[in-house]
Amino acid sequence: MTADLSKGAAWMNGEIVPISEAKIPVTDWGFTRSDCTYDVASVRNGAFFRLEDYLDRFQASLSKVRISVPQTKDDIREIVHSIVAASGLCDSYVAMVASRGVPLIPGTRDPRQCGNHFFAWCIPYLHVIRPEVAARGAHLFVPEDVRRIPPDSVDPTAKNYHWGDLTRGLFEALDAGFDTALLLDHQGNVTEGPGFNVFSVKGNSVRTPDMGVLEGITRRSVLEVARELGLETEVRPIKLDEFLESDEVFTATTAGGIAPVARVNDRVFSNDAPGPTTKRLEAAFLSLFDRPEHRQPVNYSS
Amino acid sequence: MTADLSKGAAWMNGEIVPISEAKIPVTDWGFTRSDCTYDVASVRNGAFFRLEDYLDRFQASLSKVRISVPQTKDDIREIVHSIVAASGLCDSYVAMVASRGVPLIPGTRDPRQCGNHFFAWCIPYLHVIRPEVAARGAHLFVPEDVRRIPPDSVDPTAKNYHWGDLTRGLFEALDAGFDTALLLDHQGNVTEGPGFNVFSVKGNSVRTPDMGVLEGITRRSVLEVARELGLETEVRPIKLDEFLESDEVFTATTAGGIAPVARVNDRVFSNDAPGPTTKRLEAAFLSLFDRPEHRQPVNYSS
Numbered sequence: 001m002t003a004d005l006s007k008g009a010a011w012m013n014g015e016i017v018p019i020s021e022a023k024i025p026v027t028d029w030g031f032t033r034s035d036c037t038y039d040v041a042s043v044r045n046g047a048f049f050r051l052e053d054y055l056d057r058f059q060a061s062l063s064k065v066r067i068s069v070p071q072t073k074d075d076i077r078e079i080v081h082s083i084v085a086a087s088g089l090c091d092s093y094v095a096m097v098a099s100r101g102v103p104l105i106p107g108t109r110d111p112r113q114c115g116n117h118f119f120a121w122c123i124p125y126l127h128v129i130r131p132e133v134a135a136r137g138a139h140l141f142v143p144e145d146v147r148r149i150p151p152d153s154v155d156p157t158a159k160n161y162h163w164g165d166l167t168r169g170l171f172e173a174l175d176a177g178f179d180t181a182l183l184l185d186h187q188g189n190v191t192e193g194p195g196f197n198v199f200s201v202k203g204n205s206v207r208t209p210d211m212g213v214l215e216g217i218t219r220r221s222v223l224e225v226a227r228e229l230g231l232e233t234e235v236r237p238i239k240l241d242e243f244l245e246s247d248e249v250f251t252a253t254t255a256g257g258i259a260p261v262a263r264v265n266d267r268v269f270s271n272d273a274p275g276p277t278t279k280r281l282e283a284a285f286l287s288l289f290d291r292p293e294h295r296q297p298v299n300y301s302s
Numbered sequence: 303m304t305a306d307l308s309k310g311a312a313w314m315n316g317e318i319v320p321i322s323e324a325k326i327p328v329t330d331w332g333f334t335r336s337d338c339t340y341d342v343a344s345v346r347n348g349a350f351f352r353l354e355d356y357l358d359r360f361q362a363s364l365s366k367v368r369i370s371v372p373q374t375k376d377d378i379r380e381i382v383h384s385i386v387a388a389s390g391l392c393d394s395y396v397a398m399v400a401s402r403g404v405p406l407i408p409g410t411r412d413p414r415q416c417g418n419h420f421f422a423w424c425i426p427y428l429h430v431i432r433p434e435v436a437a438r439g440a441h442l443f444v445p446e447d448v449r450r451i452p453p454d455s456v457d458p459t460a461k462n463y464h465w466g467d468l469t470r471g472l473f474e475a476l477d478a479g480f481d482t483a484l485l486l487d488h489q490g491n492v493t494e495g496p497g498f499n500v501f502s503v504k505g506n507s508v509r510t511p512d513m514g515v516l517e518g519i520t521r522r523s524v525l526e527v528a529r530e531l532g533l534e535t536e537v538r539p540i541k542l543d544e545f546l547e548s549d550e551v552f553t554a555t556t557a558g559g560i561a562p563v564a565r566v567n568d569r570v571f572s573n574d575a576p577g578p579t580t581k582r583l584e585a586a587f588l589s590l591f592d593r594p595e596h597r598q599p600v601n602y603s604s
Contacts, residue, residue, distance in 0.1 A: 007408070010328060023325035024333065026312060026399065026423055031326065033465035034336040065466075066473060097328065100469075106309070107428035109497065111469055112476065121328055126409035149455040150488070152447060154466035162464050163335035164367075164456035167402075167413055171368060174414065186452070186488070195411065 008123035009087040011079045016086050022121050029114055030099025034161050037061040042125060042254050043084050043092040044289055048296040051077065053217045054254075057159070058096055064158035066111075067098045069118040076118070083122045084298045091125035093255055127256035128195040133179050137262020137274050138251065140182045140193065141173035142240060148183040148191040148212055156192075157215050166194035182264065185212045189237045195255060201248035201277045205232040208252075218252040218285075225284035231277070248275030250282075258282040311389040312423035313381045318388050324423050331416055332401025336463050339363040344427060344556050345386050345394040346591055350598040353379065355519050356556075359461070360398055366460035368413075369400045371420040378420070385424045386600045393427035395557055429558035430497040435481050439564020439576050440553065442484045442495065443475035444542060450485040450493040450514055458494075459517050468496035484566065487514045491539045497557060503550035503579045507534040520554040520587075527586035533579070550577030552584075560584040 008019030030036035039061065041054040055073050062069065071079065076096055084092050101115035108114075129138050146168045154162045169181030182193045190198060191212045197219040200207045206226040208219060223233045243249070248270045249261040258281060260274030269275060288294055310321030332338035341363065343356040357375050364371065373381065378398055386394050403417035410416075431440050448470045456464045471483030484495045492500060493514045499521040502509045508528040510521060525535045545551070550572045551563040560583060562576030571577065590596055 008329075012328075019329065020327070022328045024328055025322070026314075026324045026326055026397075026421065027310075027321065027425070031333050032340075032397075032463055033469060034463045035465060035469050038334075065469075095328075095334075106426065109428075109430055109482075110476065111472060119328065123329070124409065126411075128411055145454060147452065147454045149451050149464075150449070152449050152488075153451040153455070154464075154470075160466060161334055161336045162451075162456075162466050163337060164462060164464050167335055167337050167367075168456075170413060174412065180411075186454075 005087040006089070008121060009083045010119060010121035011083050012119050016083055019121055019123055022119070024099065024119075025102055027102050028099055029101060029103075029111070030097070033100065035065070035100035035111065036097060037065045037067060037158055037160055038095055038097040039159055040254050041080065041094045041096070043089065043094060043122075043298060044125070046090045046298055046300070048081070048094075048298065049289055050217055050221070050294045051080070051296045053220070057215070057217065061158040062098055064155060065160075067100060067116045069098050069116050071118045076120070079120050080122070081296075081298055083120055085300050087122055088300060089122060089124055092122045093124070093126050094120070094122040096120045125255070128253045129180065129251060129256055129259035134256070134259035135274075137260045137269070137272065138180065139178045139263040140180060140249070140261055141169075141176050141178035142182050142184060142265055143169045143172040146172065146183060147186050150186060151212055156213055159214060163194065170194050184240055187237070188239055190240060190243045193251065196251040196253035196259070198261075199250050199252060200238060200243050200246035201250075201275060202246050205234055206277070206281070207234040207236070207238055209238050210235045211237060216252060216254070218254050218257060221285055221288055222252050222258065222281060225281060225288065229280060229284055248278050250278045258285055307389040308391070310423060310425035311385040312421060313385050314421050318385055321423055321425055324421070326401065326421075327404055329404050330401055331403060331405075331413070332399070335402065337367070337402035337413065338399060339367045339369060339460055339462060340397055340399040341461055342556050343382065343396045343398070345391065345396060345424075345600060346427070348392045348600055348602070350382070350396075350600065351591055352519055352523070352596045353382070353598045355522070359517070359519065363460040364400055366457060367462075369402060369418045371400050371418050373420045378422070381422050382424070383598075383600055385422055387602050389424055390602060391424060391426055394424045395426070395428050396422070396424040398422045427557070429561075430555045431482065431553060431558055431561035436558070436561035437576075439562045439571070439574065440482060441480045441565040442482060442551070442563055443471075443478050443480035444484050444486060444567055445471050445474045448474065448485060449488050452488060453514055458515055461516060465496065472496050486542055489539070490541055492542060492545045495553065498553040498555035498561070501552050501554060502540060502545050502548035503552075503577060504548050507536055508579070508583070509536040509538070509540055511540050512537045513539060518554060518556070520556050520559060523587055523590055524554050524560065524583060527583060527590065531582060531586055550580050552580045560587055
């Protein structure tokens with residue numbers, strides 16, 4: 001009998017196991033120091049989307065945090081394909097993770113003396129902002145008293161699990177009756193929310209913050225389709241005041257794509273509904289999934 | 303045959319297991335969002351030191367990060383005693399951890415819908431600064447370009463695993479030939495290092511930073527013995543310039559106690575050796591371990 005992998009599968013130490021059996025030691029520095037990096041790609045309709053871009057970003061993150069794993073980029077591509085194929089999931093959220101590991105010398109506090117390791121897992125595709133929320137336009141809360149961890153503390157371009165600030169913001173947002181949070185940096189610029197980049201539409205211009213944020217692949221896709229649609233794009237700091245003067249606002253993430261935002265704090269956008277430019281961008285974004293250069297079909301029969 | 307627990311033991315879901323078997327799911331938000339809190343107590347010479355203070359701080363941290371576990375403070379006391387007794391370790395580093403857990407509803411992004419859980423583990427006692435390094439006086443490096451995560455991003459008084467900044471600093475310190483790192487905050491004040499508080503001795507005064515740091519129990523003990531020795535204590539912001547004008551510098555942590563510092567960057571303290579006041583404080587600190595009010599002997603025969 002084969003294990004049930006329909007709830008998710010993981011590659012751990014060379015074996016494919018059900019997601020519920022995929023575990024790491026409680027003494028792994030990936031946990032006890034959040035000393036790890038990761039990436040999340042997606043499979044939609046049986047194919048990876050822009051997988052090479054995710055693999056490249058993951059390699060860049062590994063280098064930034066000085067974690068070195070035995071698996072090459074080719075190995076990792078093969079591994080993530082293999083777990084999705086084994087799971088049978090046609091729509092999947094696919095995580096690749098590299099961790100500092102456990103100390104190889106008991107009691108050492110030297111990060112160079114740990115057993116760096118790689119693993120990967122996949123689960124059914126999920127939406128950071130639920131589809132029914134995206135349909136009416138999400139409500140974002142910007143907390144006054146919680147600021148995004150600055151880049152000179154933790155580099156947001158090396159994808160990381162330092163989510164304490166985002167979790168604090170999320171709790172405040174939920175307490176206040178909002179759907180999710182959007183954090184400012186210490187200079188008062190808009191940054192990102194728990195699991196998504198943000199965009200502002202003003203006239204013919206599509207804008208997103210440049211600093212203190214993850215360089216999202218979905219963010220990149222949005223900027224590309226915006227240009228294809230003849231819109232201007234601006235990647236630069238955006239103060240909250242300017243952001244609140246947007247015509248439209250939306251979020252972008254691998255886990256859910258584009259989600260329209262109808263409200264930020266007490267400000268209402270585009271008649272409290274998804275805006276027209278956001279809808280055009282979303283349609284254009286979704287069409288990217290059909291482009292052969294972005295599609296890597298999963299071979300489920302292997 | 304009983305499992306070998308001499309390398310460490312853990313309490314996981316009601317069972318005591320060897321430390322190497324203690325694991326958490328890769329999808330636990332304690333890992334994927336570093337959404338957890340913890341504390342570390344110590345057993346020296348067969349007895350917990352100030353265990354009630356650690357238990358109280360852990361309860362306060364739980365409340366700050368809004369994690370709720372079924373185990374009461376009394377349960378946790380019993381659990382940590384039981385794992386140390388089972389391990390037979392007379393000198394032990396004892397961690398208690400509470401994690402947000404895995405989502406109870408597949409795909410949810412709501413931190414209120416996760417299975418919060420508690421676990422604990424113990425390993426042989428370790429020194430954040432190795433005894434041979436402490437004996438000559440540690441060399442601390444203060445990186446220019448890495449700053450401690452600010453309190454309005456992640457609250458350092460709720461003990462947490464957001465160590466990305468500390469790890470970056472540690473790598474820079476090791477690259478530069480130093481033993482460990484000391485981080486500044488964004489205002490240029492001294493904060494803490496990877497796993498320790500810092501102290502400055504100037505004349506008759508013992509000083510330690512007030513903000514942006516863990517409220518260490520060892521730090522508290524040092525302040526108490528300093529007062530008992532007739533020294534002044536000051537808990538306030540300390541700019542790097544002032545810190546470098548100290549007569550003596552030392553670190554304080556549960557995992558190793560007081561460790562003298564001989565150098566910070568290119569500044570040499572107390573003739574490049576442990577200073578006299580540091581030594582007096584260390585002797586007084588070590589004598590605290592014999593005080594009945596601070597000692598909870600472990601019952602190894604149970």
